[in-house]
Amino acid sequence: SNIRLQCANGDSLPMIGLGTWKAKPGEVYEAVKSAIEVGYRHIDCASVYGNEAEIGQAIADQINAGTVSRDELWITSKLWCDSFAAEDIKPALISTLHDLQLEYLDLYLMHWPIPLKKGHGMRTADDFVDPVLLPYPDTWLNMNQLSAEGLVRHYGVSNFTVKKLKVLLENTPFKPAVNQVELHPYLQQADLVNFCQGAGIHLTAYSPLGSSDRPDPLKQAGEPVLLENSVIGEIAKELSASAAQVIIAWLNSQGISTIPKSTHLDRQKQNLDSRHLNLSEEQVNKIAEIDLARRYITGEFWIKDEGFYTLEDIWDE
Numbered sequence: 441s442n443i444r445l446q447c448a449n450g451d452s453l454p455m456i457g458l459g460t461w462k463a464k465p466g467e468v469y470e471a472v473k474s475a476i477e478v479g480y481r482h483i484d485c486a487s488v489y490g491n492e493a494e495i496g497q498a499i500a501d502q503i504n505a506g507t508v509s510r511d512e513l514w515i516t517s518k519l520w521c522d523s524f525a526a527e528d529i530k531p532a533l534i535s536t537l538h539d540l541q542l543e544y545l546d547l548y549l550m551h552w553p554i555p556l557k558k559g560h561g562m563r564t565a566d567d568f569v570d571p572v573l574l575p576y577p578d579t580w581l582n583m584n585q586l587s588a589e590g591l592v593r594h595y596g597v598s599n600f601t602v603k604k605l606k607v608l609l610e611n612t613p614f615k616p617a618v619n620q621v622e623l624h625p626y627l628q629q630a631d632l633v634n635f636c637q638g639a640g641i642h643l644t645a646y647s648p649l650g651s652s653d654r655p656d657p658l659k660q661a662g663e664p665v666l667l668e669n670s671v672i673g674e675i676a677k678e679l680s681a682s683a684a685q686v687i688i689a690w691l692n693s694q695g696i697s698t699i700p701k702s703t704h705l706d707r708q709k710q711n712l713d714s715r716h717l718n719l720s721e722e723q724v725n726k727i728a729e730i731d732l733a734r735r736y737i738t739g740e741f742w743i744k745d746e747g748f749y750t751l752e753d754i755w756d757e
C-alpha cells in the first residue's frame with residue numbers, strides 16, 4: 441500500500457503517524473524517541489495535550505543524533521480553542537514551535553470549530569466565546585494568512601463535519617489540506633469520507649483502534665471492543681497479522697492516514713508494520729459491514745448548561 445499521501449506542492453504526509461494524546465509527560469519523551477528510531481516520520485501533537493515540550497526534546501535529540509533530519513519528519517500540531525482570536529493565533533503558534541523546538545510545522549490544524557476564552561478550559565458555559573462573535577471561518581482565514589511567514593507548510597482542521605467544511609469552502613479561498621477526525625471500523629463515516637475525497641481534503645483518522653476512552657456507560661452495557669471484533673479477528677488470522685494491523689491497513693487502503701497512539705515499542709513497531717499489509721477486496725467489504733456509527737470521542741465535553749452547543753450542533757447529525 442501507499443506509504444505517503446501526496447500534497448499538491450510535492451510534500452507528502454506519511455500514512456502512519458504516532459498519536460500523542462494521553463501519552464503522559466514522563467512517558468512521551470521515550471515514546472517519541474523510540475518511534476523515530478523504529479521509523480515513524482509523522483508525529484501528531486497538540487498544545488492542549490500538555491506534552492509538546494517533551495516531544496520537542498525527543499525530536500531534537502533524534503535530529504542531533506543523526507537518526508533523522510527535520511525535512512524527513514512530518515510534524516502536526518493543533519491550535520487550541522482558546523487562541524482563536526486574530527491576535528492570539530500567532531502567539532499560540534510561536535509557543536508550540538518553541539515547545540517543539542521547531543522552526544516550522546508541516547501541518548497546523550484548528551483543533552475543534554469551537555472558540556473558548558483566552559486561557560479558559562472547557563469547564564462551564566462562561567469559558568466559551570459566543571461563536572457569532574468569533575466564527576470559526578474567521579479563525580480559519582486568519583490561520584491561513586500566517587503562511588507568508590513560512591512557519592507552517594499546510595493548514596487543516598480537526599473534528600469538522602461535511603457541513604462545516606462546506607462553510608469553509610464556500611466562504612474562504614482556503615481549502616483545508618487535512619481534516620483529522622475519529623474514524624475506525626465502528627465509525628466509518630462514509631459520507632464524510634466521500635465528501636473529503638471528492639473535495640481533495642486528506643483525512644487522518646484519530647483513535648483508529650477504537651480508543652481506550654470509550655465512555656463508561658458503553659463499557660458497562662457490554663459494548664463490543666473494536667480490537668476484539670470477530671470479523672477483524674478472522675481477517676487478522678488470514679493475514680497472520682494483529683487486529684490493530686488489520687484496522688490500520690484497512691484505513692490506509694482507503695487513502696486515509698492514521699495516528700495510532702502507543703507508548704510501547706513493540707506496539708509501535710507492530711502498528712508501523714501495517715504499511716506492508718494489503719487487504720483483499722473481500723476483506724475490505726467484510727469490514728464495511730461492521731460499522732456501528734459509534735463515536736467514542738462524543739464531544740459531550742462541549743455541552744454545558746446555558747452553553748452554546750448541542751451534540752447536534754457539534755456533529756451536524
Ligand code: A2P
Pocket residue numbers: 459646647648649650651652667682684685699700701702703704707708710711
Ligand atoms: P499503549 O499506549 O499502552 O500501547 P487509539 O490510538 O485508538 O486511541 O488507541 C490507543 C490505545 O490502544 C492505547 O491505549 C494503546 O495503548 C493501545 N494500542 C496501541 N497500539 C496497539 C496495538 N497494536 N495492539 C493493542 N493495543 C494497542
